[in-house]
Amino acid sequence: MENGIDRRRFVRLSLAGGVGLSVVGTAPLFGAESTKNMSDTFKIGGDLTVNRLGFGAMRITGEGIWGWPKDRNAAIKVLKRAVELGVNLIDTADAYGPETSELLIAEALHPYPKGLVIATKGGLTRPGPGQWSPNGKPDYLKQCVDKSLKRLKLDRIDLYQLHRIDSKVPMEDSLGALKEAQAAGKIRHIGLSEVSPEEIARARKTVPIVTVQNRYNLDDRKWDKTLTYCEKEGLGFMPWAPVGGNGGVHSTAVDAAAKAKNATVYQLAIAWLLQRSPVMLPIPGTSSVAHLEENMAAAKLKLTPDEMKALAA
Numbered sequence: 637m638e639n640g641i642d643r644r645r646f647v648r649l650s651l652a653g654g655v656g657l658s659v660v661g662t663a664p665l666f667g668a669e670s671t672k673n674m675s676d677t678f679k680i681g682g683d684l685t686v687n688r689l690g691f692g693a694m695r696i697t698g699e700g701i702w703g704w705p706k707d708r709n710a711a712i713k714v715l716k717r718a719v720e721l722g723v724n725l726i727d728t729a730d731a732y733g734p735e736t737s738e739l740l741i742a743e744a745l746h747p748y749p750k751g752l753v754i755a756t757k758g759g760l761t762r763p764g765p766g767q768w769s770p771n772g773k774p775d776y777l778k779q780c781v782d783k784s785l786k787r788l789k790l791d792r793i794d795l796y797q798l799h800r801i802d803s804k805v806p807m808e809d810s811l812g813a814l815k816e817a818q819a820a821g822k823i824r825h826i827g828l829s830e831v832s833p834e835e836i837a838r839a840r841k842t843v844p845i846v847t848v849q850n851r852y853n854l855d856d857r858k859w860d861k862t863l864t865y866c867e868k869e870g871l872g873f874m875p876w877a878p879v880g881g882n883g884g885v886h887s888t889a890v891d892a893a894a895k896a897k898n899a900t901v902y903q904l905a906i907a908w909l910l911q912r913s914p915v916m917l918p919i920p921g922t923s924s925v926a927h928l929e930e931n932m933a934a935a936k937l938k939l940t941p942d943e944m945k946a947l948a949a
């Protein structure tokens with residue numbers, strides 16, 4: 637093929653309607669530049685409509701999710717490109733960097749386009765690179781909200797997630813602090829992370845919960861019961877590590893299915909999630925524009941019921 641793209645790569649990239657072709661510096665061949673077809677939308681909390689395929693902004697930081705990325709301009713480009721491609725749900729946390737992910741989002745995208753939902757989190761502290769430690773103390777969380785507002789240059793955070801339930805602090809106390817921030821107009825909606833159905837039900841006695849963010853992908857379905865709970869209750873389920881996190885997704889079935897669809901395993905993992913449930917809001921993360929474009933193109937990849945079944949086996 638022209639421009640040195642082999643057929644398989646061409647088909648993979650063109651799933652995005654030409655979007656990916658800019659990777660090799662050619663003009664888009666298939667019309668619309670933006671991936672408007674984001675595999676439909678979901679209303680977070682009943683009032684924030686987002687395209688279901690979002691973006692996770694953890695990987696735009698330094699190694700070990702620590703400090704600034706090696707190439708700050710590249711990180712800015714990834715964020716801008718995500719929005720260009722139709723992403724209107726970006727997940728971040730004060731702990732990513734710490735602080736640098738939120739700061740980069742503001743640097744790249746503020747003033748924010750209408751309808752962009754930035755979901756941040758608090759409740760995990762960072763003693764060092766690769767280290768994470770919960771702190772769910774109410775006073776700590778209250779200042780986290782204030783600091784995220786400042787870094788993100790927002791008057792109100794659309795979705796604030798409790799990054800972890802701290803086993804040393806009753807969840808009612810942690811959530812009570814977020815409830816206060818909500819009453820003060822600093823937070824619109826509240827979400828949880830890494831929680832069971834029982835924990836969500838208990839949390840909802842203190843404050844309305846609209847989303848849950850648990851680890852979930854083709855290889856790791858430990859939280860299936862939480863997903864079922866979210867479906868029943870109409871809560872958004874934001875799977876983290878949707879394309880397998882550090883290790884990727886690996887199985888013979890996935891490799892075979894990807895080959896059969898002329899797609900990459902990453903695209904297959906995303907397409908599977910989107911079709912797995914209407915409340916699924918995948919937030920794949922990347923530091924690379926080429927990977928981002930490839931991932932976004934997965935919204936157009938459709939799996940048959942048989943293919944879905946084979947992958948779930």
Ligand SMILES: NC(=O)c1ccc[n+]([C@@H]2O[C@H](COP(=O)([O-])OP(=O)(O)OC[C@H]3O[C@@H](n4cnc5c(N)ncnc54)[C@H](OP(=O)(O)O)[C@@H]3O)[C@@H](O)[C@H]2O)c1
Pocket residue numbers: 691692693694695727728799829830849850875876877878879880881882902903919920921922923924926927928930931
């Ligand atoms: N709530 C929580 O406790 C929690 C925990 C972890 C993450 N999160 C959130 O979930 C988001 C996603 O999680 P994650 O980043 O751990 O996992 P992920 O999105 O499954 O995987 C990201 C990794 O996959 C690589 N990758 C992505 N797309 C690729 C592609 N098309 N081809 C090749 N490699 C690709 C990335 O490397 P490159 O940079 O080289 O593309 C990166 O190393 C994070 O950004 C964060 O917002 C939440």
